[in-house]
Amino acid sequence: MSPDPATAHLWRDWPYPRIVSHRGGGKLAPENTLAAFEMGASLGLQMVEFDAKLSADNVVFLLHDDTVDRTSNGHGSAAQMTYAEIEELDAGSWFGADGRFAGQTMPTLAQVAERCQALGLAANVEIKPCPGREAETGTLVAQAVKALWAGQAQPPLLSSFSYEALEAAAAAVPELPRGMLYEAVPAHWRDDARKLGTVTLHASHKHLDGPQVAEIKAAGLHMLVYTVNEPARARELAAWGVDAICTDRIDLIGADFLADLRSSKGR
Numbered sequence: 001m002s003p004d005p006a007t008a009h010l011w012r013d014w015p016y017p018r019i020v021s022h023r024g025g026g027k028l029a030p031e032n033t034l035a036a037f038e039m040g041a042s043l044g045l046q047m048v049e050f051d052a053k054l055s056a057d058n059v060v061f062l063l064h065d066d067t068v069d070r071t072s073n074g075h076g077s078a079a080q081m082t083y084a085e086i087e088e089l090d091a092g093s094w095f096g097a098d099g100r101f102a103g104q105t106m107p108t109l110a111q112v113a114e115r116c117q118a119l120g121l122a123a124n125v126e127i128k129p130c131p132g133r134e135a136e137t138g139t140l141v142a143q144a145v146k147a148l149w150a151g152q153a154q155p156p157l158l159s160s161f162s163y164e165a166l167e168a169a170a171a172a173v174p175e176l177p178r179g180m181l182y183e184a185v186p187a188h189w190r191d192d193a194r195k196l197g198t199v200t201l202h203a204s205h206k207h208l209d210g211p212q213v214a215e216i217k218a219a220g221l222h223m224l225v226y227t228v229n230e231p232a233r234a235r236e237l238a239a240w241g242v243d244a245i246c247t248d249r250i251d252l253i254g255a256d257f258l259a260d261l262r263s264s265k266g267r
Helices: 005-011 034-042 083-087 109-119 134-148 163-172 189-196 210-218 231-240 259-266
Strands: 019-021 047-054 060-062 122-127 157-160 178-182 200-204 222-226 244-247
Touching: 034 047, 034 109, 047 109, 047 134, 060 109, 060 134, 109 122, 109 134, 122 134, 122 163, 134 157, 134 163, 157 163, 157 200, 163 178, 163 189, 178 189, 210 222, 210 231, 231 244
Parallel strands: 019 047, 019 244, 047 122, 122 157, 157 178, 178 200, 200 222, 222 244
Antiparallel strands: 047 060
C-alpha cells in the first residue's frame, strides 16, 4: 500500500506545526481532556496529540490507558463500560490539589474535533485500542476522523503502536495520513512503511541518533519524536532533521521554540 495520491502532494514538506503538545496540555492540565486543549492553545501551541479508543458501545473517546483508574475517579476496563458510564466519571480532580480541573470528563472525539477546530489546533490522533479491539478501533477511529474533520484544509495525522489498528485505518480511510509508532525503531521499519502507506515515522527520542534519523528521512518519511522535555535535546533532534517534537513541557518548549533554528538554516 502506498500513500494516497490525492494527498501525497501535501507531504513534500512537513505540513504541520513543529511542536506538538502531548495529550493535549502536556504536564499543565489533566491529559486527554478539553481543559488540556484549552491549556495548550492558551500558550500558543498549534498542534496537539491525544489518544482515541472505543467504549463498549463503540463511541470514540479519549483515554490513554486500558482502564479508567489512573486518570479518573472510576475503576475498571474502558472496553467494558458504555460511554454514558464513562462520561459520568471525573477525569480532572486527580490533577493538582486546587480542584480547578474537577468535573472534567473524558470527551468524545466529536467534542474534541469541535474544540480543535474552534481553537485552530492541528491534531495527531493516536489510535489506542484496548486488547482484542485493534482492527475495530482502527476502522472506527479513521471513519470518525474523516467525518468530523470533513472540509478542513489539514486533516489529522493518525498514528498507532498497533500495526493491526493502523492497517485497518488505512483500509477504511486510505486518504488520511498515517504514521507508525515505535519505542525503538525496528529493523523492519521500511517494510511497515511500505505496507501501511505511511508518510511519517514516530519514535521515542531516547533511542535515536543522527545517522538513523538521516536514514529514515532519506527513505522519504517525515519524523515525529516523543516525549522530548529538555530544550537542549529538542534542539539537537531538530538539527538532525526531525520534523516535529511532541512534548509535555509546553511551558519550556513552545510553539516558536524552533523558529530561530529554522531561520538560521535559511541564511
